[in-house]
Amino acid sequence: MIDYGQFCTVARGAEVLCERWTPLVVRELMCGSTRFNDIRRGVPRMSGSLLAQRLRKLEEVGVVTRVQGTGPSAEYHLTGAGEELRPIVMALGHWGARWIGSRLKRGQLDAGFLMWDIRRFVHLDECPPGRCIVVHFRFTDAPEGERRWWLVIDQGTADLCRDNPGDEPTLVVECTVLALTEIWTGDREAEDSIRERRVRMTGGVRDARDLWRWLGRSAFAETRAAARG
Structure with missing residues (x-):
């Protein structure tokens, strides 16, 4: 110590x-x-x-x-x-979001951690009840073995799979790790990334619109979004 x-x-x-x-x-x-x-x-x-x-x-x-x-x-x-320690750690995160921002280096992008963070903060109360939602994420630039992920939301729980769970995907999201990280952390709006073709989505129009409400963003995203104006 x-x-x-x-x-x-x-x-x-x-x-x-x-x-x-x-x-x-x-x-x-x-x-x-x-x-x-x-x-x-x-x-x-x-x-x-x-x-x-x-x-x-x-x-x-x-x-x-x-x-x-x-x-x-x-x-x-x-x-x-x-x-x-909770308010101390949270304050550190908000400070980093406000003053450090993205400035992400290649080595700071991690598809596994990003998907794990997204999974645990899924807004289950926003997801349609009685329906199984499968979102297939495809990262074009992740290392082999971390390019494909399936987020399964069913019966009030969210699970993350590296292997195809077998159900037909509700949505397919294709992008770089950076593009999804920027949305998750509040550096970019999802709508802007989709319009710029940095994120490509396949599936129903309504589901594609609702996805970002289901996923939400990181605990510090609003601070980051406010800081960048």
């Missing part, structure tokens, strides 16, 4: 929260991930051994508690101290 050698509580707090990857691990817990593999899906470039190490340290300082889940795997939950 970092040791700044100061009694100042800013330094003491930073020792816990500011180690590499730790804020993102806390973010994943705040987003509802409780199992090790789910947390790792939100930080795919973090090694499993380092994630285990960070979770142990967060447990030692009282930010996380480890409990036995309903299955064979343990679950990780934020304690009261961990929940108090």
Whole structure:
């Protein structure tokens, strides 16, 4: 653990929260991930051994508690101290959206994380009840193995598949990872990207229009959209 050698509580707090990857691990817990593999899906470039190490340290300082889940795997939950980090992490995200913006480098684009983030924030209450919706995403520039994704919304849940689930797609969305990331983060409006042919959609006109209401955008997208004017 970092040791700044100061009694100042800013330094003491930073020792816990500011180690590499730790804020993102806390973010994943705040987003509802409780199992090790789910947390790792939100930080795919973090090694499993380092994630285990960070979770142990967060447990030692009282930010996380480890409990036995309903299955064979343990679950990780934020304690009261961990929940108090929520406004801090959210404020950091809004600050980044307002002042850092996109400025995305190629290495910062990740189809897997993007789709995982979209899946967990699907607006299930906006989706038509009693209907199975399958959205097939095709990324033209993603690495092999990450070019095709299926988002399945059915019976009040949203699942993400890398293999074809077999159902006829409601919609097919074809674009670059950057194009969908810009929509998700609030850097561009979906309508503009479609008009400019940066995003191409196949399916019913009404479904194509409603898709963006079903998906919504990231928690920081409105801040980013407001910042870019």
